[in-house]
Amino acid sequence: MSLQTWLVSLFLLICVILCWSVSAQAFAPYPYDSYYSGARFRRGPLMGFDGEDTQLQQLMQNLKPRPTLLIRIASSLGCIAHIHMATAGEIVEVNWLAEHINDPHVKVLDATYEVKPKPNWEEFKNTSYGKFDELIKTHVNPNYTAEHIPNAVHFNLDVAYFPGQYERFSFYSPELFEQYVQKLGINKDDKLIVYSRGPAAGMLFAARVWWTFKVYGHRNIEVLNGGFNAWKSSGHPTESGDKSATQGNWKAGPIDKSLYANFDDLTNDPRGGNLFENKMSAINMLDARPGGQFNGSEPLGFPAPKATGSHIAGAKNVPLPNVVGETGVKDKSALEEALKKAGFDASKSTVTMCNSGVQASMLALGLARLGIKARVYNGSMSELALRASEYINSK
Incomplete structure (x- = not known):
């Protein structure tokens, strides 16, 4: 059994024990009958219902004098299911x-x-x-x-x-x-x-x-x-045509700046100042472009009149072939090796970049598999070429 599998198993076992304990207290006939009398009962992180105290009292009447083994197991499994949904992978x-x-x-x-x-x-x-x-x-x-x-x-x-x-x-x-x-x-x-x-x-x-x-x-x-x-x-079915949709109720939150970076963020970093001028010394700037574009053996692909190099000073190259193979994202050991080869510093925050922010998003997905949170520089090289191509100054 791998260390990761062992740790996950231990975590789930602890959850079972905790949920078992909480479920026993939540459904016990005493002293909670008097404690919740007249009080509004709200959903807690391990509870499976939401309503007034009358609902709780009715439920407890049905469960007295003690919760059955089945109820405790169901509560524990429900807790695990909730945790699994909350910690789903990427x-x-x-x-x-x-x-x-x-x-x-x-x-x-x-x-x-x-x-x-x-x-x-x-x-x-x-x-x-x-x-x-x-x-x-x-x-x-x-x-x-x-x-x-x-x-x-x-x-x-x-x-x-x-x-x-x-x-x-x-x-x-x-x-x-x-x-x-x-x-x-x-x-x-x-x-x-x-x-x-x-x-x-x-x-x-x-x-x-x-x-x-x-x-x-x-x-x-x-x-x-x-x-x-x-x-x-895998032999699964497909269909053709355009799929019509009924209006949804999805809501967007504010832009999460812990995941997103623009030019102003990188030229006015609270700890590193202008990161372009300081050679990215305060962060890991991971460039997801192919190695040839990074090292200058291949052309940039867009005009950059003041560029004297092929990448930003201090950037580290993690090409996508080091992250994803023919059938999907590579395993964690391969991802860790790619970061090690690039000189990744785990003590620093991370920003990914590429030509226009797409390859950088793929790299961010690979990093997420390792539990590494990264911001994506949305404009990336194509923005620098138009806006400040003098920062493209290293080979």
């Missing part, structure tokens, strides 16, 4: 999705995307900004409509974000972003499973959507390991 396997595909509280998002040139940001702002009904109609993805996982709705990166002056995928305000998500039929209590196809074992664009929902405060979201190809190769 990556889900195909078999789990196949078993829950018809669960009304599980919503599947297809994040299939084809990279295309950035639209003119001023024109988009004047004609299309926030006009989601029009954008949905004009941005239909043919690969999604041809074939997708049953019940999946398409999450389109060109609709969910807008082209900013410097950023390729700029974030809408929470109030606007939630309008788009609601049009996809998503509710606030839904568990979201997102997949894509193409690069990084079909997980690249799905990771971007995963990170985006996290930034807006939705924690209950996972990426399908291996993407659409993993689903198909």
Whole structure:
């Protein structure tokens, strides 16, 4: 048995003991009959009901004189189930999705995307900004409509974000972003499973959507390991056509700055000042681009008039092939080895970057598997090239 498995087993055993103890007290006939008399009883973290004291008294009358073994076990298992949902991982396997595909509280998002040139940001702002009904109609993805996982709705990166002056995928305000998500039929209590196809074992664009929902405060979201190809190769069914959705009630929270970084954040860091000028000495700046782009043996891919190098001084290269293989995200030992090779310092906070924030999101997903929380620099190299290309000064 591995150390991780042993620790998880020990944790669950402790939960059983704690829940057993709490359930025995919660259902005991005495002294809680008099203690809760006339008081409003609210749901606690280990309780399974919510209501007035009359409901509690009626329940206790039915359970006297002592709770049965079955009730204690059920309470304990309920506690474990609650904990399991609260600590769900960031990556889900195909078999789990196949078993829950018809669960009304599980919503599947297809994040299939084809990279295309950035639209003119001023024109988009004047004609299309926030006009989601029009954008949905004009941005239909043919690969999604041809074939997708049953019940999946398409999450389109060109609709969910807008082209900013410097950023390729700029974030809408929470109030606007939630309008788009609601049009996809998503509710606030839904568990979201997102997949894509193409690069990084079909997980690249799905990771971007995963990170985006996290930034807006939705924690209950996972990426399908291996993407659409993993689903198909396992022999599971698919469907075609566009999936209509009933308006959802999903709500966006404020932008989580512990997960998101922009240019201003990195030039005015509270501990490191201008991190570009200080060679990222205060943080781990992990660059997810291919090694050739990082070291300059391959071109940047966009104009950068003041650039004298191919990456930011102090950045550390963790290319995506070190994070994800042909069938999905690599195991933890491989991820740890990739960080070690890059010179990762666990005592420092972490920011990921790439060309436009997409590969950086995939790297953030890999880091999350190790329990490492990272901010994604949303604008990344494409923003620096337009805004401050002099910071691209190392090879």
